[in-house]
Amino acid sequence: MTFRTVSQWLSRQLISAAMRVSPxxxxxxxxxxxxxxxxxxxxxxxxxxxxxxLQASCHERLKSMQPTNWWPVRWGMALWIAVLAVDTLxxxxxxxxxxxxxxxxxxxxxxxxxxxxxxxxxxxxxxLVSGVVFLFAIVLILKRSRIALGAVVAxxxxxxxxxxxxxxxxxxxFVQSLSIAYQKSHYFLIWPILGLAITILICLALxxxxxxxxxx
Amino acid sequence: xxxxxxxxRQTLALLAALMEQARTWQHGYEISKATGLKxxxxxxxxxxxxxxxxxxxxxxxxxxxxxPPRHVYRLTANGLVLAREQMQVLANSKSDxxxxxxxxx
Numbered sequence: 001m002t003f004r005t006v007s008q009w010l011s012r013q014l015i016s017a018a019m020r021v022s023p024x025x026x027x028x029x030x031x032x033x034x035x036x037x038x039x040x041x042x043x044x045x046x047x048x049x050x051x052x053x054l055q056a057s058c059h060e061r062l063k064s065m066q067p068t069n070w071w072p073v074r075w076g077m078a079l080w081i082a083v084l085a086v087d088t089l090x091x092x093x094x095x096x097x098x099x100x101x102x103x104x105x106x107x108x109x110x111x112x113x114x115x116x117x118x119x120x121x122x123x124x125x126x127x128l129v130s131g132v133v134f135l136f137a138i139v140l141i142l143k144r145s146r147i148a149l150g151a152v153v154a155x156x157x158x159x160x161x162x163x164x165x166x167x168x169x170x171x172x173x174f175v176q177s178l179s180i181a182y183q184k185s186h187y188f189l190i191w192p193i194l195g196l197a198i199t200i201l202i203c204l205a206l207x208x209x210x211x212x213x214x215x216x
Numbered sequence: 217x218x219x220x221x222x223x224x225r226q227t228l229a230l231l232a233a234l235m236e237q238a239r240t241w242q243h244g245y246e247i248s249k250a251t252g253l254k255x256x257x258x259x260x261x262x263x264x265x266x267x268x269x270x271x272x273x274x275x276x277x278x279x280x281x282x283x284p285p286r287h288v289y290r291l292t293a294n295g296l297v298l299a300r301e302q303m304q305v306l307a308n309s310k311s312d313x314x315x316x317x318x319x320x321x
Contacts, residue, residue, distance in 0.1 A: 026263065032287030033259050036245045038278075039286065049245070052255030059260050 007043040014050035022057040023064040030057050068144075068209045077202045078141045081152060084199065085134035088127050088159060095124035118169070123162060130155035130162075141206070149206040156199055223302050226253055227261050231299040234271075234291045241276065241288035262289060270295030 015034040022030040033053040040046040067073045098116045137151035166174035181188045223231065233250040234242065242250075248258050265271040272292050275285045291299060 029259060029263055029287075032244060032273075033255055035284040035286050036243065036255070038283050039243070039245055049248075049255045052257070052259070055256030056259040056263075059256070060263065 004043050007047050011037060011043075011047050011050040014047075014054050018050070018053040018057040021054065021061050023061050025064070026057070026060045029060070066209070068205050073205075074141060074144070077205065078138045080198055080202060081134055081137050081141065084156075084159075085131050085138065088134060088155065089131035092124045092127035092131055095119055096128065099124060115174075123165070126158055126162060130158040144209075146210045149203065149210055152199075152206060153203055156203070223305075226251075226257055227265075228302055228306055229253060230258065230261050230265075231291075231295075231302050234289065235296065235299040235303065238291055238296055241274070241290050243286050243288055247289065265295065270298050 015037060018030050018034065019027070030053065033056060034050075037046050037049055037053075040049055068077075094112070095116060098113070099119070099121050133151055133155040137148055137155070140148035140151050163174075229251040230247065230253065233247055236250075244255065244258065244262070247253075247262075248255060251258070253261075262271060262273075266273055266289075270292055271289055272295075273287055273289050276288045277285050
């Protein structure tokens, strides 16, 4: 078996794989790429060309499989943002009600009172705004709006800033509560890191979704 | 239809090659030779330009009998405008396309 025979066989296999991988709407292009192989004088070059065909077909297949086009992914993203919205709004509600003096007699979370005392009013107000924008983001994600990314990133950044502020203020008791949780279970950090990672992934998916398909 | 403000070096090399022979229909292999782009890079760009209406394509019968017809390409009027714009951007940025051509296989 000569190099020429092996190379031609391999080239045919690659082209055939490229045809299989290629999405329906790009079959003509894959055919166009594969027809060029016949015109390439060098076997080695033809082999590289065929490999490129497969690469281009995979590229087109991946592009056509944009995960955000798939409704379960979109609903999953919306569900996660809803969790963030509820969490943020819950925090804003319990803090604001205390700050506004609505629950001074029978406040349901007496353990949090020292923390609430040192929390400035702008903190829950910002959290409230952030939660509302998260709710708005859910609608935008489901409607596939291009501004959905902004509606997720803005409250996400606000929440991160609020966490950073709490970290920087020892009287807030935030660092102590984290260290207590860490002592109870060393694995507790997995949850905030996972939450952060999921939100960043959603932001990336939305960013990719709004990219114009202009010549790049 | 939006024109990209700044195209990648590969797209620029392709636009330059197509603009050089704006009236001629060119084969993929021919363009690959002229630009130094491999098929795996060249065709996704050709597809994108075609989707955006910057590139015309058609099938042309092979010159030698028994061979399959070949796909040929040339810039549309909009494509030519884009190419000129991008070459202007390239000229202003004082860079060139030589590294891509040097990397031709």
